Amino acid sequence: MLRCDFRLTRGSFALSFNTELTPGITALWGDSGAGKTSVLRALAGLDSVAGVIPRSAVGYAPQGARLFPHLTVLENLRFGLRRVAVQDRWCAEAEVIEQLGLAAWLPRKPHELSGGQQQRVALGRALLNQAPLLLLDEPFSALDGATRERLGHWLRDVVQQHRLTCLLVSHDRDEVLQLADRLIWLQQGRVTQQGEALTLAADWAGPFADQQACSVLPARLQPERAEHGLVPAQCAGGTLWLAQPSVAISEARLLIHARDVALSLEPLPSASIQNTLPVQVESWRELNASSVLVRLRCGDYALWSQITRRALNQLNLQPGQHVHALIKAVAMVRHG
């Protein structure tokens, strides 16, 4: 566990960061200018700050990669390596090069790479520092969706396998929900919420209870019962049918966007939406003049649904009422 407690000021901006970082991935969430990069720079030892800062070794992938321009890709990757004794190296250069797909660019200079390629080198350089603390500032922002997902899973595996402590800045909430164990919400330089990522994502007081609200349901897949390219996934409250994943997995996190969840008083056996779950209405809040966000109970989990105020009135929804959630789209995420 890493105790962090420091303050710093930058002009009129004041940052106060007080938390305990535990092994696993902690997402650092906040609006632009909230102070996320300032936190990472301070922890990386790049800015001197008043307060107690742990000076353990860190691997830092800064925003925008910031590779050393005069060094090749391979030299950038190896930059931190010379300080680490061979017996202390847990992260193999060959694995990093293969997983990040860097083999073809090793002799190139950073200016000969795309932004996404530079980001991959920066992530590799941070990992090859062999440090127990990994600070990643939007490491996937310039990558395409498929690469981002693949590398996210790999990062999760590496962090778990080596019990690393990883602080990940991301503006992408699907990425946070897929990868993060814990979440810290930074607002105007202060930590306003922190806790389990999935718990905070389901909380009215968390950062995600808005128009992009997204629920996460753990599920167990049953590939042996696949039909028509769909595989059944048992989750709290029932079964959902998902596109069959390309890899054989049995445990998954399902991401369900509130805007993809409609509500019905009756099950709809003849509708084209095949995925329905029995749920119970808990509470709702207005999002804007026309829509509301409804928090539903689905077994032991919460499910968000975004519906119109008109629908809320027409259905005459009441707290405690049993209804049916019609789920239009489910994204599946492999458990790391």
Ligand SMILES: Nc1ncnc2c1ncn2[C@@H]1O[C@H](COP(=O)(O)OP(=O)(O)OP(=O)(O)O)[C@@H](O)[C@H]1O
């Ligand atoms: N050198 C500096 N001088 C004055 N103010 C600064 C300086 N560096 C950063 N700031 C201010 O500190 C605040 C926090 O910046 P920081 O880069 O940490 O935010 P962030 O949350 O990482 O933002 P983003 O998501 O846009 O990257 C901002 O208001 C910024 O204007």
